[in-house]
Amino acid sequence: MFRTHGPFPMRVSSAIRARRSARRFSREAIPKEALRAIIDAGRLAPSGANRQPWHFVVVDDGVVKRRIRDECELADRKWWREAPSWFLRWARSAGLSRRKPFLEEAPFLVSIFYDATKPYSLESTWIAIGFMILQTTEFGLATLTYTPTNTAIRELLNVPRRYALAAILPIGLARDPTHFKRKRMKGLDEVASYNGYNRPISRLLKS
C-alpha cells in the first residue's frame, strides 16, 4: 500500500511548512498519478512571454539511473577537490558526502532542462521547480533540489544542445522521515523590510 507522511490533500501554506529536503530515499514504488501531478505542476507554471521553456525527463530505468549517478559523482569529485572552505564546513555540518545514493534509490528522477534561447528561461524554470517541489510535498513524497554542473547528463538523455540542465529532482518516499528536521531559518526581519531596506517588516505586520 502507498504510505504518505502527512495529510492529503494539503493546503499550500501547510506544504510550504512541511517541506524538507531528503537525501536518502526508500526504493518503494510511488503512484504514477503522483508523478503525473508533479510534471503537471511544472508544466502549468508561469513563464516569460509564456514560452514554457522547460523540458522534463523522467527516468525510472535502473541502468540509466546508475549512469546518471556515476556521472554526477565523477563531476562532484572534481568540485569537492577545489571547493571553497565555507562549502566544506557546511557540507560537514549538513552530513553531505560525495556519494549520491539518492540518484539510484528514488523510484523516479526528474531531470529538468531549460531552453537557454528563450527569454527568462532560467528564471521561469526555477519557478516551475518550486511548483514541483510543493506538489511533491502535497503527496507526502520527498525530493532534493540537486544541481549537477555538467553536460554529460544532457548527452546521456539525448536532450538537444539548446537545453541546459537546471536540476535533478529525485522523487520518492524519504527513507527516514522521523529524522526530517527543519533547518534553521532566518526570521522575518532578517529577510524582509518595509518601504526600504533595513526598516523592519514587523512594524507593518504587528501594527
Next chain:
Amino acid sequence: MFRTHGPFPMRVSSAIRARRSARRFSREAIPKEALRAIIDAGRLAPSGANRQPWHFVVVDDGVVKRRIRDECELADRKWWREAPSWFLRWARSAGLSRRKPFLEEAPFLVSIFYDATKPYSLESTWIAIGFMILQTTEFGLATLTYTPTNTAIRELLNVPRRYALAAILPIGLARDPTHFKRKRMKGLDEVASYNGYNRPISRLLKS
C-alpha cells in the same frame, strides 16, 4: 469585507491550476495576514547550502510605488524601442503595453532581491518566488511576475549593492477575475519525456 476569488484553504494542486497572471489590480486593501504568509512562503523555501540568499522589500507607500512605476516605465521604454520582433508580436497578442499601472494599483509591491555572492542565489530565489506565487493564489489574491531590468529600484529602496533585483510581485485582488483566462499550455508529451528525450511520457503514465 475581504473578498476572495476561490476556496480557502486551497490544496497545492488546485492553486497550481487556479493561478493566473493579472495585469490590473483593485486598489482595495488586503489583510496583513495574507502578506505575512506570502513573505513566509519565500522565507521558508529551500536554498543552496541553506544560505537563504534573498531579501524581500514590501512597499505600500504611494509615493514609493509611484517612483518604482516611473523607473520601470522609463527603463521599459528603452527596451521596447530595441525589442526583437517576436517580443513585439507576443506583446501585441497579449495586450501588453509600456504602461505599468499594476505597480501603483496593487496595495503591496514585493521587490525580491538575491545576494549574488551566495551559491545558487538566483536559482534559489526563483524557487522562493514560485512558493510566493502559490501562496498568493491560495489567498484568492493575484500577482504578476514582473522582471524589471535596472538597478534604479535597488538604489531607490536603499538595498546594498551585493543584492540584485530578481522580480517585483504586485499583490492584490485582480481587477477583473472573470477575464482571467488560462493561456494555452503545451501538452504533457511536449514538455516531458520518459528515460530519454523524445520518448513520450504518456507511455509511462497511461500504462
